Amino acid sequence: MTQLQDKVQTRFASRGSSHFDILLALFCMVLILSNIGASKGVAFGPIITDGGFFLFPLAYILGDVLSEVYGFRAARRAIITGFATAALASLTFWIVIALPSADFYTNQEALASVLGPVPLIVLASLLxxxxxxxxxxxxxxxMKARNQERHLWARLMGSTGVGEFADTLIFCSIAASVIGITTVGDFANYVLVGFLYKTGVEFLLLPVTTAVIRWIKKREPTYGQVPAAS
Incomplete structure (x- = not known):
């Protein structure tokens, strides 16, 4: 049995493809836009969240697709690239706010009010x-190394639960004061709602995520030709 398992190699695709480039671009765009949206506190009755709530879960769905199809190294490259682009966006906002305003420009306060918190939000988001x-x-x-192509739904949800909880806790711990959350009760609400919402969205979109993964696998000519370490 052990010898048989040793012969079974986990299948991945090469990241040198147009599919990977498109997914990487979407991944970075979603991260930057969700960071901007997160600078606004949002309330639906007793439910407290931020303006990036509807977009950020897509970053994890794209992360799942990248990890499943291209492997850990490719996903790590996407994470580092996303980190760099978000940091660059934050630096750009800071420079734009700091630049001297023209006499005819009357929106400096509004600009600073909207984009000013973004660097702290980006710090929270990036960590x-x-x-x-x-x-x-x-x-x-x-999980894929253990189950190979079987139980895709289980590794998608299992990985999401672990990743989203760590992400939400770290993000909310830094961002809460930025968007005006000051009480323990509101903070707990913010963390719990964020975690349940993000994992819930991924659960609801699980059929779409699995369909996209299978579609890309069928159209990636290198899928199955890349060693598991890639």
Whole structure:
């Protein structure tokens, strides 16, 4: 049995493809836009969240696709690239706010009010994102090494639960004061709602995620030709 398992190699695709490039671009775009949206506190009755709530779960879905199809190293490259682009966006906002305004420009206060908190939000997001996405990818690839192509739904949800919890806790711990959350009760609400919402979205979109993964696997000519370490 052990010899048979040794002969079974975990299947991945090469990241040198147009599919990977498109997924990477979407991954970075979703991260940057969700960081901007997260600068606004949002309340639906007793439920407290932020303006990036509807977009950020897509980053984890894209992270799952990258990890499942291209492996841990490719997912790690996407995480590092996403980190760099989000940091660059934050630096750009800071420079734009700091630049002297023209006499005819009357929106400086509004600009600073909207984009001013973004660097702190980005710091919170990046720390949570790096830890959460790395855990998400590592758990998914580890489960794939054990189950190969079987039980895709289990590794998608298992990795999401671990990654989203770490991400949400780190992010909320830093971002809460930025968007105006000051009480323990509101903070617990913020963390719990964020975690349940993000994992719930991924659960609801699980059929879509699995369909996308299977579609890409069938159209990636290198899938199955890349060693498990890639």
């Amino acid at each position: 949570g994102f790096v830890v959460g996405q790395t855990l998400n990818s590592w758990v998914l690839v580890s």
